[in-house]
Amino acid sequence: DGGITQSPKYLFRKEGQNVTLSCEQNLNHDAMYWYRQDPGQGLRLIYYSQIVNDFQKGDIAEGYSVSREKKESFPLTVTSAQKNPTAFYLCASRGRPTGELFFGEGSRLTVL
Amino acid sequence: EDQVTQSPEALRLQEGESSSLNCSYTVSGLRGLFWYRQDPGKGPEFLFTLYSAGEEKEKERLKATLTKKESFLHITAPKPEDSATYLCAVQAVESNYQLIWGAGTKLIIKP
Numbered sequence: 050d051g052g053i054t055q056s057p058k059y060l061f062r063k064e065g066q067n068v069t070l071s072c073e074q075n076l077n078h079d080a081m082y083w084y085r086q087d088p089g090q091g092l093r094l095i096y097y098s099q100i101v102n103d104f105q106k107g108d109i110a111e112g113y114s115v116s117r118e119k120k121e122s123f124p125l126t127v128t129s130a131q132k133n134p135t136a137f138y139l140c141a142s143r144g145r146p147t148g149e150l151f152f153g154e155g156s157r158l159t160v161l
Numbered sequence: 162e163d164q165v166t167q168s169p170e171a172l173r174l175q176e177g178e179s180s181s182l183n184c185s186y187t188v189s190g191l192r193g194l195f196w197y198r199q200d201p202g203k204g205p206e207f208l209f210t211l212y213s214a215g216e217e218k219e220k221e222r223l224k225a226t227l228t229k230k231e232s233f234l235h236i237t238a239p240k241p242e243d244s245a246t247y248l249c250a251v252q253a254v255e256s257n258y259q260l261i262w263g264a265g266t267k268l269i270i271k272p
Contacts, residue, residue, distance in 0.1 A: 053204075091165065091262030092205075092248070107259075139204050146258040147193055152204030 051076045055140050055153035062127070062134065062160050070125045070156045072140035081123040082150065085109060086137040095138075098123055127158060135160045163188045165251050167263035174270050177238050182266045184249030185231040188256075194232050195260065196225050197248040205248055208234075239270045 053074045062068045074081065080099045084092040094107030098117040112131025117123055127134045137157050141150040168183045186194065193212050197205035209218045211227040218225050222243060224235045234247055246267045250260040 055204075089170075089264055091264045092250075092260075093262075094259060097259070141204075147252065149195060149207040149210055150205075150260070151207070155202070155204050157202075 053140055053142055053151055053153035055156050058154065058156060060156060060158045062158060064160060065129045067126055067128050068158065070127070070138055072123045072125065072153060073121055074142045075121060076142055076144065076151060078142035078144045079120070080143045081117070082141045083115065083123070083125045084139045084141065086139055092139065095125065134158055163251070163253050163256070163261050165249060165261050165263040167249050167266050169266060170264070171267040172269070174239060174268070176240055176270055176272050179235070179237045179239070181236070182234040182247055182268070183231060184234070184263055186251045188251055188253040188261070190254035192252040192254050194227055195250045195252070196234055197250070199246045199248055199265070236268070241270045241272050244268055244270045
């Protein structure tokens with residue numbers, strides 16, 4: 050089945066640690082996105098990539114980093130510089146610029 | 162500033178009691194409006210895209226409509242399995258294809 054796979058589903062981090070969230074898609078989509086979701090707020094864009102080896106900052110990129118070495122993969126690293134990293138993280142892809150987004154199941158990060 | 166507002170924040174209905182969710186938007190030019198459904202702890206699931214005022218789309222008990230300032234998601238005779246958070250997002254003409262999201266409406270259908 051085609052889709053987006055995020056892992057891990059749950060992740061706990063100690064303060065000062067970097068963690069990497071995985072996102073893999075087999076939809077053959079060029080564009081991939083990382084969003085952060087907090088209670089009572091709309092989805093906020095962290096980073097996006099429209100093509101391999103290229104990515105752009107979204108609205109809340111500080112404290113995060115990404116890479117796009119392969120079309121299928123778009124991992125997100127939450128660094129120790131992110132002051133409030135506890136959140137639900139969603140990865141998505143899109144086949145054409147005006148098309149709908151396809152989302153993964155999400156990764157919930159909790160900082161202890 | 163481009164903005165999307167959803168109302169109400171939460172809505173409790175009895176099974177079979179029809180109602181509507183609202184998504185109002187202010188953008189310089191609308192390229193498309195998207196509705197998604199999100200179950201707890203899951204990623205959003207695409208429902209509809211609307212592109213121009215007057216357009217309507219239906220899927221089972223759901224019907225989405227669009228005007229120049231807002232969209233409605235009408236739910237007819239809902240069932241408990243329709244309980245979810247419904248998200249609205251807008252793509253503006255001058256947005257480099259990025260989406261502006263509303264905070265969602267949490268719908269609870271009681272049997």
